Amino acid sequence: MTKAFIFDLDGVIVDTAKFHFLAWKNLAESLEIPFSEEENEQLKGVSRIRSLQKILEWGNKTISEEEFKRLMAEKNEEYLAYVDQMTEKDILPGVMEILNYVKSNNYPIALGSASKNARTILSKVGLEDYFEEIVDGNEVSKAKPNPEVFLKGCRLLKVEPEQAIVFEDSKAGIEAANSAQMTSVGIGDKSVLNAADFNFLDFTEISKITIETLINFKKQTN
Numbered sequence: 001m002t003k004a005f006i007f008d009l010d011g012v013i014v015d016t017a018k019f020h021f022l023a024w025k026n027l028a029e030s031l032e033i034p035f036s037e038e039e040n041e042q043l044k045g046v047s048r049i050r051s052l053q054k055i056l057e058w059g060n061k062t063i064s065e066e067e068f069k070r071l072m073a074e075k076n077e078e079y080l081a082y083v084d085q086m087t088e089k090d091i092l093p094g095v096m097e098i099l100n101y102v103k104s105n106n107y108p109i110a111l112g113s114a115s116k117n118a119r120t121i122l123s124k125v126g127l128e129d130y131f132e133e134i135v136d137g138n139e140v141s142k143a144k145p146n147p148e149v150f151l152k153g154c155r156l157l158k159v160e161p162e163q164a165i166v167f168e169d170s171k172a173g174i175e176a177a178n179s180a181q182m183t184s185v186g187i188g189d190k191s192v193l194n195a196a197d198f199n200f201l202d203f204t205e206i207s208k209i210t211i212e213t214l215i216n217f218k219k220q221t222n
Helices: 017-030 037-041 048-058 065-083 095-104 118-125 148-157 171-179 208-216
Strands: 004-007 109-112 133-135 164-168 183-187 198-200
Touching: 004 148, 017 037, 017 048, 017 065, 048 065, 065 118, 095 109, 095 208, 109 148, 118 133, 133 148, 148 164, 148 171, 164 171, 171 183
Parallel strands: 004 109, 004 164, 109 133, 164 183, 183 198
Antiparallel strands: none
């Protein structure tokens, strides 16, 4: 059974998580809502609309629809200003080795990201050609932990969900992969991503042998 690889983008392939944190922190502080790394962790893998809703809930604030749209646009503008300066140097350590290995062995590869800027980011860092399919926030209506983004990736790659190996750095992303019976690989803090089938701090801990282990892994179904 052919396995397919689906990668999240932010915090998995490129280090854009820090840009989101800075932009959300500035937005929250403009509303006099405290915002720390802890709150930011809860926004990983979450859509922009839902992220702003959560920040407003934390601050017990209500704003008009017009103001909501303005703040979302401002946040994205600030984020894109950071993105515009990205280069291949922003690809996280160990990622290229794994992408090259998977691609050279002809495994199907897709991107499954909540980001509406995914294509822009891939272009900036020169990774567009690595992905046969790109599913981003412009193409799905349900945010993680709903598995829509990954299920669409599987359909486009023409594989069944249980054939997919998903790399994620968020609790919502791991939950999405698990709910669709996909092999989930957590990239980051194991204590946060403890629901994943496999955990690695980053891609430097993943070897070719590890990839073969993932390919041969059979997830236990409920």
